[in-house]
Amino acid sequence: MALEFYVEQADRSPLSGLANEEIYAGELVDDTGSGVDLLEFADANDSFGLARYDAEAMAAETDEDVRGPFYESGQRVQYQPPESGARVRVRTLPDDGGAAPSISHRDVVGIIDEEDGDAPSNVEARIVEEGYVNGTTTYERGNSNFKALGRAYRPARQNGGTMDEYDYPVRVNMFAELKE
Numbered sequence: 222m223a224l225e226f227y228v229e230q231a232d233r234s235p236l237s238g239l240a241n242e243e244i245y246a247g248e249l250v251d252d253t254g255s256g257v258d259l260l261e262f263a264d265a266n267d268s269f270g271l272a273r274y275d276a277e278a279m280a281a282e283t284d285e286d287v288r289g290p291f292y293e294s295g296q297r298v299q300y301q302p303p304e305s306g307a308r309v310r311v312r313t314l315p316d317d318g319g320a321a322p323s324i325s326h327r328d329v330v331g332i333i334d335e336e337d338g339d340a341p342s343n344v345e346a347r348i349v350e351e352g353y354v355n356g357t358t359t360y361e362r363g364n365s366n367f368k369a370l371g372r373a374y375r376p377a378r379q380n381g382g383t384m385d386e387y388d389y390p391v392r393v394n395m396f397a398e399l400k401e
Contacts, residue, residue: 226246226274226290226310226390227246227247227271227272227273227274227301227309227310227311227390228271228273228301228307228309228310229308229309229310229392230306230307230308231301231304231307231308231309232304232306232307233301233302233304233307235270235273235299235300235301235302236252236268236270236299236300236301236302237297237298237299237300238252238254238256238257238297238298238300239256239257239295239296239297239298240256240257240292240293240294240295240296240297240298241255241256241257241258241294242258242259242294243291243292243293243294244257244258244259244272244291244292244298244346245272245290245291245292245312246272246273246274246290246291246292247271247272247274247290247310247311247312247390248260248271248272248311248312248345248346248347249269249270249271249272249311249332249346249347249348249370250269250270250271250272250298250300250346251264251265251266251268251269252268252269252270252300253268254268257298257300259345259346260332260345260346261335261345261346262332262333262334262335262336262366262368263334263336266368266398266399268302269300269302269303269399270300270301270302270303271300271301271309271311272292272298272299272300273299273300273301274290303370303395303396303397303398303399304395304397305395305396305397306394306395307394307395308374308392308393308394308395309392309393309395310390310391310392310393311330311347311348311370311390311391311393312346312347312348312389312390312391313347313348313349313389313390313391314341314343314344314347314348314349314353315343315347320341320353320354320355320356322348322349322350322353323350324348324349324350324373324375324391325350325373325375326373326374326375326376327372327373327374328350328351328372328373329350329351329369329371329372329373330348330349330350330351330369330370330371330372330373330391330393331348331349331351331367331368331369331370331371331399331400332344332346332347332348332349332367332368332370332399333349333353333360333366333367334360334365334366334367337358337360337364337366338355338356338357338358338366339355339356339357339358340355340358340360341355348370348391348393350373351367351369353367362400362401365401368399368400368401369396369399369400369401370393370395370396370399371393371394371395371396372393372394373391373392373393374392374393374394375391375392
């Protein structure tokens with residue numbers, strides 16, 4: 222059986238659709254019925270989930286070895302729909318010169334409005350902590366520019382040290398839906 226790195230615990234079966242663009246495993250996606258795209262803040266969020274990394278299914282789709290943890294446009298994307306209590310790994314916002322996320326254990330994490338204020342570029346489908354600040358803009362539900370996905374699960378590392386705080390998969394105990 223193939224290693225499923227991005228979904229650690231879930232009861233619901235994965236869903237799938239054809240990718241409209243390149244999608245990396247660990248990114249949040251939206252399925253409108255006419256294809257699967259990266260999740261954006263403005264999406265209705267009726268049918269969203271986490272793009273899964275399933276090397277066996279990805280290899281079967283292309284009849285060749287998996288070249289990377291991403292789906293190309295036109296390939297069938299598997300994604301894990303939200304459910305309360307599922308534990309998944311979602312990629313954090315990349316460090317593109319702006320403020321990197323600083324996600325701690327039990328922080329509420331979610332997506333930010335890429336059109337609001339000082340949003341960094343390339344924020345689609347990635348997570349930050351609630352209260353994330355970039356420039357002069359604070360992203361939180363009270364400001365209507367943040368939607369909560371779940372709570373980070375990052376207990377202290379036994380050997381000390383820190384992990385990269387950006388562009389890294391963060392374990393998240395999901396909510397059943399995005400909360401505004």
